Amino acid sequence: MAHKGNAKTKENGDAAAPKAGAESREHQAPPARLTGAEILWATLAGEGVTDVFGYPGGAILPAYDALRKFPIRHVLVRHEQGAAHMADGYARASGDVGVAIATSGPGATNLVTGIATAMLDSIPIVCITGNVSSKVLGTDAFQEVDITGITLPVTKHNFLVNKTEDLAHALRHAFQIARSGRPGPVLVDITKDAQQATAEFDFEAAKPKPYRPHPMLRVEESGLAAAADLIRDAKRPVILAGHGVMESGAMEQVRTLAERAQIPVGLTLLGIGGFPASHPLCLGMMGMHGEAWVNHAIQEADLLIACGMRFDDRVTGRLTEYAQKANKIHIEVDPAEINKNVKVDVALVGDLREVLEMLLPRIAGRDGAAWIKTIEASKGAVAVSDIKNLPDSGHLYAAHVMHDLWRMTGGDAIIVTDVGQHQMWEAQYYHHDHPRTLITSGGLGTMGYALPAAIGAKFACPEREVWVIAGDGGFQMTAAELATIVQEKLKINIAVINNGYLGMVRQWQEFFYERNYEATPLVSPDFVKLADAHGIPGRAVRERSEVEAAVKAARSAPGAYLLNFLVEKEDSVYPMIPAGSALHEMIRRPDRDPLEERADDK
């Protein structure tokens, strides 16, 4: 990880850093006696960490006191959930490990939602928490909480360190665990006395044992041959590309497989960016709000090649009717995912890139024209009546906003979405050609994710254009981080898709609860004024004709900018497969959509 170069305040710190901290980055520090607090930062620096996101408090104060001696930038968040999401956004944008830090008790519990978000999406983050002194552990001391117990099911692993001499090893081990295999979050809880006491620090000696791959990884000759045969003989194959494509860095290999054997590619939500949306073989997103032709192709397929994805229920719909005509090849790094939801014919259990490298020499050119033509034909009517093609009659649809944002940013921005309708519209209408350009909470579906995660992404990629897209509901969950943006002087553009409802929940109420809009209408502050209170300029957008100028204003503003898009209130995301239905049982945009523009519209 390169030093991000924006740690202005730390340049003096660099010079003043204790030898161990600065030199350990070169991994050649001589053993030295340091406090636990110093060991913490020296080890993080040694692991290549340049930025951490956190919030101080009593039990972590020794660590904060030692921070000034080390070349690490600390970003003060407004709520610890934000710290965890920032570390997560940082990790997703950079591919490196993100780091969050908090105090004991409420500081630690506030991290939990962010940790679970990272767990469900396999994101490598390390969370550091302080805890009360080891002498009072277990006595219900002030701000004591059993955070290793609480986070046990939502971390890959966690550590309670109550001896200074164990700290460096635990931290290095935590980084190894977070990065390796199927990545994920790791928490290191450090008692206050372990931060205060001293111990010999030797970065090299604290190195963990070599990583042991999961013993059930298995890529056999016979499996590769069987997969190659299935691919050769398939008439209607589809590649299902998931998050693993990015995690494994297998973009090139997936593309080679698709192009050589002429196989169309469907993407999971987290797989977006792993295969270019503009590629002729790219079908788009599959699943609950996937395009009709993708789901139809999957239901009609005679072969599915699942690459780094886990057949989540949002992707499969009703399992008993999922892709019944298809043989299935599953290439996956986590053996516990094999045959979990969907029974597969060939399982190649290993790192996706490595497996594809082994498989590709066995794949010959194939004529896929007939099948691709069939899928193309099935797009026909749907693509033409798509909402983005409707003439502008003054109404503002969220789909318009996504489409225009995509067009104006050249599809090149890092988009960080929240959770809900806008998230699905983003996935449908913003076409991502590059990996790590869509950052979104998939597995846990965490509202409030976007704003803090975007801050993390901006630290990871300061030179990139970063957009937050959030609904009016989710934005309010973590809107306090606007102040963090201001304090850190970040250029982040914010688009609030404001429909006055918790829109996705309203949509479910419309479809499945007889339009009983219980607790979904939502009163919000004037987001432009809210931004203004933070010193962030912004404007409201009510008509489609205003979108372009507004986006231009946001992009050209020197600092952060907020756009409040007041969109159609009762629009729904189509198509939709109701939970528990099969992939072909989708709800389409009604023919006589009450929202559809007509000649008599103004």
Add this chain to the structure above:
Amino acid sequence: MLHTFVAYVEDKPGVLTRVASLFRRLNINIISLTVGRSEREGLSRMTIVCEASAEAGHRIRASLFKLENVVDVDDIAQAPSVTRELALIKVAATPQTRGRIFDLVEVFRARIVDLTSESLMIEMTGVESKIEGLIEVLREDEGRILEICRSGKMTMRRGHHVSSVERAMGVSSGEAEAAEEVPEDDVTTPIE
């Protein structure tokens, strides 16, 4: 169906919680779990018995391996193995009524390990059905059983299939299989 796993885990605080928590998370009930030191330094050996669908074995084993402190996992499944359980049973017995219990203990190849004027304690090892057989017979007299403490199952595969065992014995896997023999104890178990 019943699944039996043998896991070698690091002997550290909290490891038992991690293993137990995994089963809770998977919504699988643990029927019995025994832990103790193993032949490997710093590693404990667990025998975990649980009820889950036939297909669940693979996922449980794979998930156990994902726990950082779990070093080795064996899914015993239907493999030839020896399973034993230890039970301590305290029984109300006066000098007048002891005689019949002594006879039972003899028949079941159990042992008396404590004797007072009001009660005695029986120690018994064996397969589950044998222990249950003894308990059932003892229950025929109401109020006689005062306490029961059962260890849960301990399981070991027959033969020398574990690679570390083979290395320790200095034999190749072929020889190891040939050396497999049925222990006498199993043949003579009275109730099974």
